[in-house]
Amino acid sequence: MTTNDQIRETIRFVLEDDDRGMRAALTPDSDLDLDNKQMNRELIKRHEQILAKVDRDDVLSQDDLALIRDANEIHVNDTLDLNGHHKEGLALEEWLANMIELDKETAMQILEQWLDKDSHTPARVYRALHTLWEEATPDGAVSRPAFDDEGRCLKCASKVLFADVTDTVLFVGEEIVRRYPGDITNRNCVRCTYPKQYPDYEEYDGGSLRRANRRLSGTRRC
Numbered sequence: 001m002t003t004n005d006q007i008r009e010t011i012r013f014v015l016e017d018d019d020r021g022m023r024a025a026l027t028p029d030s031d032l033d034l035d036n037k038q039m040n041r042e043l044i045k046r047h048e049q050i051l052a053k054v055d056r057d058d059v060l061s062q063d064d065l066a067l068i069r070d071a072n073e074i075h076v077n078d079t080l081d082l083n084g085h086h087k088e089g090l091a092l093e094e095w096l097a098n099m100i101e102l103d104k105e106t107a108m109q110i111l112e113q114w115l116d117k118d119s120h121t122p123a124r125v126y127r128a129l130h131t132l133w134e135e136a137t138p139d140g141a142v143s144r145p146a147f148d149d150e151g152r153c154l155k156c157a158s159k160v161l162f163a164d165v166t167d168t169v170l171f172v173g174e175e176i177v178r179r180y181p182g183d184i185t186n187r188n189c190v191r192c193t194y195p196k197q198y199p200d201y202e203e204y205d206g207g208s209l210r211r212a213n214r215r216l217s218g219t220r221r222c
C-alpha cells in the first residue's frame with residue numbers, strides 16, 4: 001500500500017465511523033432534536049459525496065478537507081487509543097495539514113514557532129517576518145493583540161511603547177469648552193518599531209531584556 005492508499009483508507013474509515021454515530025442518533029427513540037437530526041442527515045450526505053470522490057480519486061476541495069479533519073478529530077484526540085485508530089488519525093492529520101491552505105495568520109504562527117525553537121534566531125529575522133506580514137495586510141488589519149495584559153510587546157517583551165492618544169475636544173468657536181479623555185490608538189513598541197530611538201528609553205526596561213522572557217503571540221494558539 002502506498003501512503004496515498006493508506007490515507008484514502010483512513011479517510012474512508014473516519015467518515016464512515018462518524019456517519020455510524022450520526023445515524024445511530026437518527027432513530028425515532030433518540031432524544032436528539034429535529035434540527036440536529038437534520039444537521040446529521042446533511043453531514044452524512046456531504047460525507048457520502050466525499051467518499052464518492054475518494055473512490056474516484058478526485059481532487060478534494062478545501063471544504064471536503066475541513067470536514068475530514070472534523071471527523072478525524074476524535075481519533076487525533078484519542079491519545080489512549082481506546083478506539084484503536086489514534087496512529088492512523090495522527091497520520092491523516094499530518095497529511096491534512098499539508099493539504100489545507102494556510103491563512104496568513106497561521107503561516108506567521110508556524111514560522112514564529114519554528115524560529116523560536118532556535119535560540120540563535122536573531123531578532124531581525126522576526127522583524128523581517130513581521131514586515132512581510134504587514135506587507136501582506138495592507139489595511140493593517142492585524143486581529144491579534146500586539147501587547148500582553150501588562151503592556152509588554154509580544155514580540156520582544158519590551159514595555160516601552162509610543163502611543164498616540166486621541167482626545168475629543170469640544171470647541172465653541174475658538175474656545176475649548178470640554179475635553180473628553182481619549183483612547184490610546186496606534187500603540188507601537190519602541191524597540192521593534194523605532195530601534196534607533198530605543199537606546200534613549202532602554203533604562204525603562206530595566207536594562208537588557210532576557211531572551212527567555214520573550215513571548216511570542218504565535219505560541220499562544222493552536
Ligand SMILES: [Zn+2]
Nearest residue numbers: 153156189192
Ligand atoms: Zn517589541
